[in-house]
Each structure stands twice: as C-alpha cells, then as structure tokens.
Amino acid sequence: MKTQSSKASLISRLALALASLGLLNAQAQFNSGSTGADGPLNVTTNTVLNLPPDGIFNRTTINVAAGATLRFNRNANNTPVYLLAEGDVTIAGTIDVSAQREELNSMPGRGGPGGFDGGAPGTPGVPAGAGRGPGGGPRDDCSGNAGGGAYGTSLRNLCGFGGSVYGNETLVPLVGGSGGGGVCMPHADGGGGGGGAILIASNTRLTLTDQGRILANGALPALNGDECGAGSGGGIRLVAPKVSGTGRLEAEGGRLFDAWGNFVRPYAGDGRVRIDTIDRRGLQLASTPA
Numbered sequence: 299m300k301t302q303s304s305k306a307s308l309i310s311r312l313a314l315a316l317a318s319l320g321l322l323n324a325q326a327q328f329n330s331g332s333t334g335a336d337g338p339l340n341v342t343t344n345t346v347l348n349l350p351p352d353g354i355f356n357r358t359t360i361n362v363a364a365g366a367t368l369r370f371n372r373n374a375n376n377t378p379v380y381l382l383a384e385g386d387v388t389i390a391g392t393i394d395v396s397a398q399r400e401e402l403n404s405m406p407g408r409g410g411p412g413g414f415d416g417g418a419p420g421t422p423g424v425p426a427g428a429g430r431g432p433g434g435g436p437r438d439d440c441s442g443n444a445g446g447g448a449y450g451t452s453l454r455n456l457c458g459f460g461g462s463v464y465g466n467e468t469l470v471p472l473v474g475g476s477g478g479g480g481v482c483m484p485h486a487d488g489g490g491g492g493g494g495a496i497l498i499a500s501n502t503r504l505t506l507t508d509q510g511r512i513l514a515n516g517a518l519p520a521l522n523g524d525e526c527g528a529g530s531g532g533g534i535r536l537v538a539p540k541v542s543g544t545g546r547l548e549a550e551g552g553r554l555f556d557a558w559g560n561f562v563r564p565y566a567g568d569g570r571v572r573i574d575t576i577d578r579r580g581l582q583l584a585s586t587p588a
Contacts, residue, residue, distance in 0.1 A: 328539045330499035332382035334358045339381075341368045341391065349411055353377030359385040360498075364509050366391040370411050370494075378412030378472045378495035378533070387500040387538070389510040389545065395494030397475070397517035397529050397552075406430075406480060407517050410494025413474030413532050414447070416519065417489040420482030429489045431476030433461035433567065435527055440482040446551060446566030447476035447492050447516060447530035450587055453551060453567045457526035460567055469535045469572045472497055475516050478527035478552065478566055490517040490552045493532025493569055504538040504575075506545025506583060512536075516566050518552040528552025531569030531587070542580030547571050550586050 333356040341362040346369045347355075353373060360383045362368050368391070370379055379395055381387070395410040406427070407416035414431030426444065429435040433448030436459060443458030452460040461476055475492030493514040498504060506512070516529030531549035551566030568587040575581065 328501055330382045330384065330501045330537065332356045332384050334384045341366045346371060349373040349377065349379060351375060353411070354380040355382060357381065357383045359383055360387040362389045362391040362393060364390040368393045370395060372411045376412060378474065378497065381496065381498045383500045385500070386502050387498060387504040389505070389512065390507040391509070392511045392513065393496065394513045395496045395532060396513045396515040397491030397493055399490065399517040400488060400520045402520055404486065404488065405520070406488035407477065407491035407519060407529060409474055409477060409491035409529060410514060410532055412472065412495035413492035414477045416477035416491050416527060416529055417480030419480045419486040419488045421486065422483060426480030426482045429461060429477030429479050429527065429529065431492055432464040433476035433530060435461045435477065435479035435489060435566065437479040438481040438526065442526065444479035444481045444489065444527035446528045447478045448567035449475045449492070449530040449532070450570040451567040453564055455563065455565055457565065463567070465570060467570070467572065469533050469570055472533055472535060474514070474532040475530035475569050477529045478519065481519070481527055487519040487527065489527035490519045490529035490566070492516050492529040493549055495533035497535045497537065499537040502538065503540040503542065504536055506543035508544045510543060510545030512547050514549040514569055516550065516552045518554065518565060525554050525565045528565035530567045533570050535572045537574045539575065540577040541573055541575040544582045547583055547585040
C-alpha cells in the first residue's frame with residue numbers, strides 16, 4: 299500500500315506539473331516532483347543501481363558522463379524507473395533499461411525494469427508459455443510460430459503473429475514492453491524479455507548530448523536459440539520545461555543483426571516514446587519509434 303500511495307502521490311505531482319507546462323511561462327514554477335532527498339547523481343563509470351521499492355529517485359541534479367552506462371536492478375514490485383531532479387539533467391553517456399538477452403535457452407528472458415518476462419520454454423510433456431504482459435507474444439504450438447511481444451505496435455513476422463497493442467500515447471500509466479512467446483521442443487527456447495520503462499523529469503532542463511542515449515529495447519530469445527518470440531520495446535518519457543540535444547532514444551522490439559552488426563529484421567513490436575516540454579528550440583533527438 300505504501301508503494302501504491304507513493305506512486306499515486308508522484309502521479310499527482312506530475313499531473314500538476316504538466317498542467318503548469320500549458321499554463322505558465324516561467325520555467326521556475328515547474329515542479330518535477332523531486333524532493334532532492336537523494337542528493338546529486340553523478341555517473342562517471344558503468345554503474346548499476348538498485349531500484350527502491352517505489353522505483354523513485356529524488357535527486358537534486360543528474361549527470362551521466364560520456365562513456366558511462368547507468369543500469370538498474372529490478373525491485374520486488376518490478377516498477378518502472380523514475381529519475382526526478384530539482385535541477386539540470388545532462389546525459390552524455392547511456393541510461394539503459396533494456397531487457398537483456400539470456401545465455402541459456404532453458405530460461406525465459408527477463409524484462410527490463412517495469413517490463414515483462416518472456417514465456418517459458420516447452421519441456422517434454424509441457425507446452426511452451428506465452429510471453430508475459432498485456433501484449434505478450436503467443437506461445438509456440440510446435441509449428442515454429444512463437445510470436446513476438448507487442449506494445450506501441452505489433453508485428454507479424456516469419457514466426458507468426460505478435461501480441462496485442464496496449465497502452466496509450468500519454469504513457470499514463472507508465473509501463474514497459476511485453477515478453478515474447480516461448481518455443482516448444484526440440485528447440486525449447488524461452489521468449490525474450492520486454493524493454494523496461496523510465497520517466498526522467500527535471501525542474502529546469504534535460505539535455506542529451508550527441509553521444510547521449512536512453513535505451514528501453516526488447517531482447518531476442520537466448521543466444522543459442524532462434525529469433526522467434528522476441529520481446530517488445532519499452533517506454534521512455536521525458537518531462538522538463540526545456541528538452542534539448544542531438545542524442546538518441548530507443549524503444550525497439552527485439553531485432554536481429556548479422557555478424558557485422560548490420561540490421562537484418564525486427565522480431566517484435568516497438569515501444570512508446572513521449573517528450574513533454576515547453577521549449578523545443580534545441581530539440582533534435584533521434585528516436586525509434588518516432
């Protein structure tokens with residue numbers, strides 16, 4: 299109950315803040331909801347933070363240096379990540395809430411924070427499981443058609459139909475991507491996990507430099523499996539009076555690349571990306587989906 303109450307309070311504060319975006323010209327009157335209790339966050343090397351029970355970080359300022367990657371361990375409630383700042387947020391490195399591809403095909407892929415796991419692999423006498431989440435990919439019925447997860451879009455590919463589209467363009471409530479369906483014997487692959495979900499809000503400004511990236515991508519099934527049953531992309535939402543930069547936002551479904559890193563084809567639906575801001579003059583971010 300405490301966690302739900304904290305999240306309800308956060309939603310209330312953000313709702314009031316977003317109302318101010320449309321009504322007020324003074325940037326100083328915008329409130330991200332941060333209390334500043336957790337102090338500054340300065341990430342200069344690869345860092346993994348444990349999510350608090352409600353997923354909320356109350357920071358004064360946030361800086362992710364070039365070459366550094368910030369990731370998060372999921373909490374027991376598997377909430378999204380809420381990075382709230384009283385002052386500036388500058389991302390020159392990477393913030394990553396993507397699902398991670400499993401090494402063992404006997405395991406369903408884990409979704410990123412706020413995202414959903416893939417379906418369980420089939421075993422002798424036990425059918426494979428469908429992907430977790432509202433847009434979970436259909437399980438393989440032993441005809442080789444495990445479906446990819448869906449979120450903002452759904453994809454029919456070489457493996458079969460994907461899950462169902464869900465959520466909305468406002469990203470309220472904030473939620474991550476869905477897992478792909480599991481594969482039955484003899485391959486017995488677990489489905490890929492869905493991308494996580496993250497909200498970053500600042501009282502003042504949010505900047506992504508040319509190397510800055512925020513990632514919430516879905517994953518393919520296990521490394522030694524096939525590509526059927528990939529997880530969908532997750533959710534990214536940025537909120538600040540001024541959002542600027544030439545960095546990149548990615549909420550892509552699990553995608554296959556060749557040995558040289560060239561994109562081959564997608565295997566799951568994409569997630570959702572939203573930016574709420576007053577001042578768009580310096581906003582040149584690249585985004586997938588758009």
